Amino acid sequence: MANGYSPTQVAIRETTKTRKNGDGTAPGDVTKPEEIRFGEVKHDLPDPETCRTVLSKMMLIRRFEERAGEMYAKAKIGGFLHLCIGEEAAIVGATQALRDGDYLISTYREHGQALARGTHPNGVMAELFGREDGCSRGRGGSMHLFDWEKRFLGGYGIVGGSLPLSAGVALACDYLETDDVILSMMGDGATNQGTFGETMNLAALWSLPVVFVIVNNQFGMGTALHRHSAVTDLSRKSEGFGVPGTRCDGMDALDVHSVVSDALAHAREQRQPQLVEAVTYRYRGHSMADPEEYRSKEEVEEWRRRDPIQAFARRLVDEGVLGQDEVEKLDAEAIEAVDESVKFADKSPFPELDSLYDDVYVFTDEVPAWWTVDERTPEVHRGEREREAGQVPHDLAEKGAAYAGVGDRQARKRRTPTDRRQEGAQQGPGEDGEAAEEVEPGTTDPATAAAGGEVGSAEPADEGGAD
Ligand SMILES: Cc1ncc(C[n+]2csc(CCOP(=O)(O)OP(=O)(O)O)c2C)c(N)n1
């Protein structure tokens, strides 16, 4: 398609063709394929070892994500799951430009970042499974991978929420008089958050060593870029705040690597923040529950033809760096590593219920857990009573608190307003009494029906929720 758009997007453009974006472009000028030069060779190949590393990392991410999707379908993974299939070149190209001492922070779509940075696939898969051997010890799940050794400061569930944190880390790098830099990756949707402007302003004002990378996959959930952002050339969005930006081909790991390397060098040496927009595409839905009604199959197919892994592998074979058999071997190794990670995750135990309050930064009388007292005083010190905190979830479970009996559907049922009314009626004013008898999930009692609800239907929101 001449303009790089699917029929759906063209149709949308037709209905809005008199409208101009805030940057003066028409809504259809979003991708500017001629500027990005998708599919063109822009850089010479690096040395063979680097080529091999880049290709195998992209393959590992692709195979890992495919398998994670399957594991989600088998209910091995709960909560939300956001896959980055299609975005591998943006992720590997950017992270390969980092030094070991640099920091990386990302969004909830961050499995690829963790793997690219070197977190073992076993630890990543175990985290998705919510297991003790996960890289966040099973507490974080898909959206909150973390690996301090690799200086990967995590996924983050709040869109734009990681941006101020990255400015803080950059300030710390300066404060500690290191020449470390932080790479702060976000989605296109995050550029509409207030935190975007606030962070750009402070980063420029305080000359912070941070490089922002926008992984522009062209959608914020089901909303296309030109429908959620007035300025669609996202590399220009930070300029007014004093942070210069550059655009690159997010389907070409070498282009991303080149542009991000320059930005990192500038941030490191000149102590000036930089922004890079990598234009890419996500092949899969926003999360696993996305019916993808906002785009056509043809559009996705069109982007699949620019596949970053296939294109890179083809080039390596064409230029004689790798034989086709070696490409296949690397792919087989990626599959093997992912198979192994699934076995590892399956064997890893769930965290002990007693450890529920470990590492929680809260201290009240009700929740004795991790607290911050002056370690020089004679009172209880951090860690001394942590293990006792396990009694709390047991007590809660005995009282039938919501979620306390993990795995027991009946116990997980939230109490509805009707339940509470029934309890109140049984207890009578000012009396203590046992809770009302539980109503079978899925049954409707007259009072609830009148209020338009169904007793026992309020399961914890999973993928049916808004995310
Ligand atoms: C502050 C906030 N608002 C809304 C949401 C719900 N939400 C989750 S992902 C998302 C879209 C973000 O899109 P983008 O930044 O482009 O990242 P992508 O998912 O494409 O990687 C939204 C609105 C949220 N998590 N946080």
Ligand SMILES: [Mg+2]
């Ligand atoms: Mg996006």
